[in-house]
Amino acid sequence: MPVPSTTPQQQAESPPPTEPALLAACRHRQTEVPVWFMRQAGRSLPEYRKVREGIPMLVSCTRPELVAEITLQPVRRYGVDAAIFYSDIMVPLKAVGVDLDIVSGTGPVIAAPIRDAAGLDQLRALEPDDVDFVTEAVRILVGELGDTPLIGFAGAPFTLASYLVEGGPSKDYARTKALMLGDERLWGELCSRLAAISAEFLAVQVRAGASAVQLFDSWAGALSADDYRRFVLPYSRQVLSRIAELGVPRIHFGVGTSELLGLMGAAGADVVGVDWRLPLAEASRRIGRGYAVQGNLDPAVLAAPWPVVAERTRQVLRSGAEAPGHIFNLGHGVGPQSDPEMLARVVDLVHAEGAEIRAEVREQLGLGASS
Numbered sequence: 001m002p003v004p005s006t007t008p009q010q011q012a013e014s015p016p017p018t019e020p021a022l023l024a025a026c027r028h029r030q031t032e033v034p035v036w037f038m039r040q041a042g043r044s045l046p047e048y049r050k051v052r053e054g055i056p057m058l059v060s061c062t063r064p065e066l067v068a069e070i071t072l073q074p075v076r077r078y079g080v081d082a083a084i085f086y087s088d089i090m091v092p093l094k095a096v097g098v099d100l101d102i103v104s105g106t107g108p109v110i111a112a113p114i115r116d117a118a119g120l121d122q123l124r125a126l127e128p129d130d131v132d133f134v135t136e137a138v139r140i141l142v143g144e145l146g147d148t149p150l151i152g153f154a155g156a157p158f159t160l161a162s163y164l165v166e167g168g169p170s171k172d173y174a175r176t177k178a179l180m181l182g183d184e185r186l187w188g189e190l191c192s193r194l195a196a197i198s199a200e201f202l203a204v205q206v207r208a209g210a211s212a213v214q215l216f217d218s219w220a221g222a223l224s225a226d227d228y229r230r231f232v233l234p235y236s237r238q239v240l241s242r243i244a245e246l247g248v249p250r251i252h253f254g255v256g257t258s259e260l261l262g263l264m265g266a267a268g269a270d271v272v273g274v275d276w277r278l279p280l281a282e283a284s285r286r287i288g289r290g291y292a293v294q295g296n297l298d299p300a301v302l303a304a305p306w307p308v309v310a311e312r313t314r315q316v317l318r319s320g321a322e323a324p325g326h327i328f329n330l331g332h333g334v335g336p337q338s339d340p341e342m343l344a345r346v347v348d349l350v351h352a353e354g355a356e357i358r359a360e361v362r363e364q365l366g367l368g369a370s371s
């Protein structure tokens with residue numbers, strides 16, 4: 001009879017299979033500090049520009065092999081702890097038939113902006129079949145990524161609504177706010193439809209194998225806390241509660257949201273993404289002890305000399321150590337001009353020093369090894 005290599009007793013004592021650092025941080029049981037970058041896929045990498053040559057953005061998103069390649073490029077180059085799926089928040093809207101384009105250097109442009117009830121007809125429900133190419137790309141990726149988690153994502157209802165109502169990027173969101181404040185019923189119907197579309201888009205990615213999701217409410221920082229609570233939170237909650245049923249960690253991020261962080265957590269996140277305006281320790285106090293944080297090196301810092309970048313990176317690590325979980329990231333996306341070499345050095349520094357800095361700070365403050 002073959003001799004078992006471990007007895008049941010030994011099995012019970014052996015550590016569980018290693019949990020990827022990203023997921024451990026989401027669940028407040030990290031020993032390492034994981035790092036990835038918003039907009040790591042696409043934009044600044046020369047190998048990205050090469051494979052994208054002559055292919056419009058939204059077309060590139062429908063080619064599973066190309067999507068997989070672009071998603072993997074930063075993982076190969078930097079050794080980051082997560083891949084972010086190469087797609088766009090506008091992809092599910094395009095998939096249900098909204099006439100829109102993504103114009104390089106500008107962003108999303110909508111042919112017929114939605115400003116009345118008739119405009120809502122553009123927004124039917126998203127069926128998984130509408131985004132077969134997403135399912136296929138995620139499947140390819142999960143096979144290739146091995147233990148590195150894939151983060152799926154979607155736009156939150158407010159940020160999507162802002163593009164649909166304005167017709168494109170905006171500085172003040174005047175038309176969006178006019179609709180929100182002037183016709184609460186229409187606003188509610190618009191955001192409910194967008195919530196269902198975003199939830200389905202995330203569910204497609206999770207069912208195909210994504211192991212965490214990020215809900216981008218990039219422009220929610222344009223709102224006061226009172227308006228956020230009344231006009232935005234209920235719809236983001238619809239998205240996040242649907243994902244709760246799928247059992248993967250949920251990251252919720254916006255820019256300029258220092259006054260909204262607590263509400264963004266309460267909308268149903270496990271991790272709240274923080275921009276560069278607030279130290280993570282203060283952000284964590286505002287969000288509450290039940291949440292991990294993600295962030296928050298100012299992307300502009302990447303243009304400074306390395307010793308400055310290194311010191312700022314350590315500062316983020318020290319501040320983030322006060323939160324029950326910390327995923328290192330930028331405070332917003334990698335800029336198109338960012339030097340990939342600088343990002344590579346940041347990743348190496350976080351990997352070399354992150355765990356030690358975190359442990360030291362937590363011990364000094366009597367916070368315990370993890371949560």
Ligand SMILES: Cc1c2[nH]c(c1CCC(=O)O)Cc1[nH]c(c(CCC(=O)O)c1C)Cc1[nH]c(c(CCC(=O)O)c1C)Cc1[nH]c(c(C)c1CCC(=O)O)C2
Nearest residue numbers: 038039040041042043086087088089104105106107216218
């Ligand atoms: C607001 C928003 C959009 N798209 C997204 C958001 C939320 C995140 C954020 O706040 O940055 C999300 C997004 N868009 C893209 C990704 C892929 C993965 C990644 O971030 O690395 C993700 C996660 C690809 C993309 N999305 C876009 C590009 C650039 C495409 C190109 O240059 O051809 C990429 C790689 C285009 C896009 N799409 C959008 C904008 C504002 C732009 C920029 C336009 C520009 O300045 O050129 C809408």
